[in-house]
Amino acid sequence: MRIGILGSGLMGGKLGTLFARAGHEVVFSYARSKEKLQRLAREGNASAGTPGEAAKEADAVLLAVHWSRVDDVLKQAGDLSGKVIVSCSLPMNADNTELVVAHSSSGAEEIAKKVPKARIVCAFNTVPSEVLFGVFEARRKAERPSLVYCGDDSSSKGVAAELIRDVGFDPVDAGPLRIARYSEPFALLVAQLAYAGSGGPELAYRFARFGK
């Protein structure tokens, strides 16, 4: 697939690199320096461009910016009608201490309102970026870590599930987009365990699919 990366930081940089390693055609965009995008492109066997170029002709775009940058990057990306948008963006405040959307809505649902003609899938936001390369390297092992995703459009969810598998996770369809109301706060629990709780990293990385 051709995948446009909107936001080439910790998540976008790593996921874009892994998508390219899995054989997809990747365009990195939206970092504060052009040099960074060019470096990612060079090292990842991908290309660099503007958000508009990344989105044009893309089979899927990855939305991986801070909540405060969502409107700006969507504006720069241009018309996203009909596009699959895989979002890992969490609706966090400026200092990343609180969700600014929760309970009765979610970041993913608010993005769907901003781009009503696009097809939004919420995925990858329950995983800390640090583990992505490790999961990719271990991807052929029988016991793959689960990764939940949700969305309202089944063909877009098929695209997201393929990308999740390509990174090395077992995709778990959690249902419609409104389930992001529960998965987004869950992402903060994982982050709390990973970065702040005692023994967190072990716990956070060992969440296994229930019933397996």
Ligand SMILES: NC(=O)c1ccc[n+]([C@@H]2O[C@H](COP(=O)([O-])OP(=O)(O)OC[C@H]3O[C@@H](n4cnc5c(N)ncnc54)[C@H](OP(=O)(O)O)[C@@H]3O)[C@@H](O)[C@H]2O)c1
């Ligand atoms: N990191 C994680 O473990 C993780 C896990 C789950 C979900 N998420 C969510 O994923 C999204 C992206 O997170 P991230 O950790 O990848 O963030 P990040 O490293 O800060 O990446 C954000 C990207 O936006 C770019 N950007 C362009 N213009 C900007 C501006 N004016 N101000 C700030 N950034 C600008 C940044 O540029 P530069 O490259 O120049 O900085 C960077 O490439 C967030 O919504 C976050 O909540 C992150």
